[in-house]
Amino acid sequence: MFNYLVRRFLALIPLFFGITLISFVVIHLAPGSPIDVLADLNPKMTAEAKQRLVSYYGLDKPLHERYSQWLRRFVSLDFGVSFSPDRRPVMAKIKEALPITILINALSLLLIMVVAIPIGAYSAARPYSAFDKSLTLFVYIGFAIPTFWLALLALILFSVQLEWLPISGLKSLDYARLSLPGKVWDTVSHLILPVLLSAFGGLAGLSRYMRGSMLEVMRQEYITAARSKGLSEREVVYKHALRNALLPVVTILGLSVPGLIGGSVIFEQIFAIPGMGRLFYSGVMSRDYPLVMGILTIGAFLTLVGNLLADISYAVVDPRIRRGGQR
Amino acid sequence: MIQSPFWRSMRQNPLALFGGLVVLLLFAIALAAPLLPIRDPYSIDAGAVMEPPSLAHPFGTDELGRDVFSRVIYGSRISLWVGFVSVGIAIAIGTFLGSLAGYYGRWVDGLIMRFVDVMLCFPTFFLILAVIAFLEPSIGTIMAIIGLTGWMGVCRLVRAEFLSLKERDFVQSARALGVGHFRIIVRHILPNSLTPVMVAAILGIAGAILTESALSFLGIGVQPPTPSWGNILTSGKDNIQIAWWLSLFPGLAILVTVLSYNLLGEGLREALDPRLRGSR
Numbered sequence: 001m002f003n004y005l006v007r008r009f010l011a012l013i014p015l016f017f018g019i020t021l022i023s024f025v026v027i028h029l030a031p032g033s034p035i036d037v038l039a040d041l042n043p044k045m046t047a048e049a050k051q052r053l054v055s056y057y058g059l060d061k062p063l064h065e066r067y068s069q070w071l072r073r074f075v076s077l078d079f080g081v082s083f084s085p086d087r088r089p090v091m092a093k094i095k096e097a098l099p100i101t102i103l104i105n106a107l108s109l110l111l112i113m114v115v116a117i118p119i120g121a122y123s124a125a126r127p128y129s130a131f132d133k134s135l136t137l138f139v140y141i142g143f144a145i146p147t148f149w150l151a152l153l154a155l156i157l158f159s160v161q162l163e164w165l166p167i168s169g170l171k172s173l174d175y176a177r178l179s180l181p182g183k184v185w186d187t188v189s190h191l192i193l194p195v196l197l198s199a200f201g202g203l204a205g206l207s208r209y210m211r212g213s214m215l216e217v218m219r220q221e222y223i224t225a226a227r228s229k230g231l232s233e234r235e236v237v238y239k240h241a242l243r244n245a246l247l248p249v250v251t252i253l254g255l256s257v258p259g260l261i262g263g264s265v266i267f268e269q270i271f272a273i274p275g276m277g278r279l280f281y282s283g284v285m286s287r288d289y290p291l292v293m294g295i296l297t298i299g300a301f302l303t304l305v306g307n308l309l310a311d312i313s314y315a316v317v318d319p320r321i322r323r324g325g326q327r
Numbered sequence: 328m329i330q331s332p333f334w335r336s337m338r339q340n341p342l343a344l345f346g347g348l349v350v351l352l353l354f355a356i357a358l359a360a361p362l363l364p365i366r367d368p369y370s371i372d373a374g375a376v377m378e379p380p381s382l383a384h385p386f387g388t389d390e391l392g393r394d395v396f397s398r399v400i401y402g403s404r405i406s407l408w409v410g411f412v413s414v415g416i417a418i419a420i421g422t423f424l425g426s427l428a429g430y431y432g433r434w435v436d437g438l439i440m441r442f443v444d445v446m447l448c449f450p451t452f453f454l455i456l457a458v459i460a461f462l463e464p465s466i467g468t469i470m471a472i473i474g475l476t477g478w479m480g481v482c483r484l485v486r487a488e489f490l491s492l493k494e495r496d497f498v499q500s501a502r503a504l505g506v507g508h509f510r511i512i513v514r515h516i517l518p519n520s521l522t523p524v525m526v527a528a529i530l531g532i533a534g535a536i537l538t539e540s541a542l543s544f545l546g547i548g549v550q551p552p553t554p555s556w557g558n559i560l561t562s563g564k565d566n567i568q569i570a571w572w573l574s575l576f577p578g579l580a581i582l583v584t585v586l587s588y589n590l591l592g593e594g595l596r597e598a599l600d601p602r603l604r605g606s607r
Contacts, residue, residue, distance in 0.1 A: 015444060018445035026458055140342075143589055144581075144586035152574040258451065261452075263452070280453060281456070296453055296457065299449075300449065303449075
């Protein structure tokens with residue numbers, strides 16, 4: 001078990017450096033520089049002042065030197081100082097935004113699991129029943145629906161027409177004056193739509209995947225054996241089949257992290273939530289290299305952690321992997 | 328191409344046929360848009376700003392008094408265009424790298440597949456966003472970038488096909504006859520591995536249309552005044568308190584289009600794969 005995990009972990013390290021290297025090159029090779037953005041804002045800037053800024057930010061050094069400098073700083077978790085006027089360290093900005101994004105994504109991941117796994121298992125236990133067919137329909141629609149559109153519709157219905165839920169942000173203006181239950185409800189009501197909607201996309205995918213995995217398991221001989229032992233169908237499905245069918249689903253959950261992170265850009269933009277997605281969007285718009293690079297790195301890191309967690313949980317539930325090592 | 332089991336399977340799959348039909352219809356509409364008896368999607372009418380749907384404007388009008396119905400129709404041209412070109416790019420890259428990896432194996436394979444792993448680990452949408460925002464946002468940039476970040480699946484598919492095909496007798500005999508590597512790859516193996524690629528392409532178009540609309544929605548895709556479903560939705564968001572029709576209709580258009588491509592793609596996958604045939 002331990003050896004297996006160490007091996008999986010070591011395999012992630014080159015992957016991580018590959019990702020940061022590609023991000024770095026892509027960002028820095030793109031035309032347009034933060035100095036141009038500053039110069040656009042301040043037309044009186046002289047060529048000299050521009051040059052000073054360029055060397056101040058180290059933009060005149062060759063690419064490989066800048067990358068190795070970035071790496072050296074990264075080892076001490078220092079992503080440098082943001083190019084934005086407030087000149088705060090990138091790490092400080094990320095520290096504010098990251099918990100919000102993680103909270104929303106963790107909640108929606110939880111919701112996805114709690115809903116999708118039973119639904120998928122249930123419809124696989126009765127293939128081609130009415131329930132199963134409506135699941136298939138739901139999956140097709142879920143895959144085709146742009147979730148940001150769904151978010152707009154939900155806002156129109158619940159926030160504009162019915163006025164049940166707030167339209168944006170994480171806190172109401174009068175948050176400080178609310179009582180404790182009031183504060184809790186305030187936070188919950190701000191989170192409902194973002195969490196529900198970011199779960200929606202994954203819901204279709206995971207329930208379909210769960211169904212497929214379950215159908216696969218139901219064809220196995222040990223299920224026939226369990227049935228012929230005289231176990232009730234209930235026990236066969238929910239004890240013997242379900243556990244085995246969960247295996248591949250666990251992996252998929254780990255692999256869905258990049259999608260969730262990517263999706264947070266749009267959701268945080270729509271709901272005006274001050275998380276990583278919104279920070280990234282603003283960083284990209286102002287060509288804030290250190291900020292963009294920092295967030296891409298954290299995003300890659302989270303993705304790899306997702307992969308690793310998937311590997312670990314896979315090993316925990318499947319003894320074959322623990323002992324055999326190779327997948 | 329026209330094998331009877333294929334058509335039998337397609338005929339038994341009304342959803343796939345429906346998807347195919349809608350795809351053809353969307354094509355016809357997009358191509359014929361300038362000929363249709365609809366309003367000019369660019370003509371501004373200060374006297375008809377933000378009108379709800381009516382007989383004159385079935386989908387209402389936007390903040391400049393432009394007819395949303397014709398903007399949605401013209402938006403379909405953008406979607407199709409982006410879908411096809413970006414998937415074309417993805418297929419080209421994926422097929423090229425996939426056939427190299429599958430045919431030559433060893434370190435070529437190792438190198439290419441590690442690269443694929445790295446690319447798959449990216450939160451793709453972040454990468455797309457970073458690149459597009461640093462470039463000038465335009466329809467060309469979008470197509471290029473969606474293509475450049477979407478080839479990994481195809482690469483894996485083609486590689487897998489090559490791995491199994493290159494050991495087959497017809498390839499071995501071509502090699503024994505002294506046919507060169509390039510010719511074996513292009514003339515003998517590639518044509519036999521294109522079926523799954525075609526299915527991936529159709530599903531890929533659906534994905535590309537979704538990505539394009541999301542990017543245009545964020546304001547870094549197709550730029551106004553050119554109508555695209557995504558950027559109409561942006562004005563829907565800006566006017567969310569007063570104009571629901573700006574949000575509803577373009578999204579429906581995306582839903583119907585993407586759904587049709589997915590239904591067609593899944594139907595083809597079942598019809599072309601003997602193992603899945605009759606499994607429904």
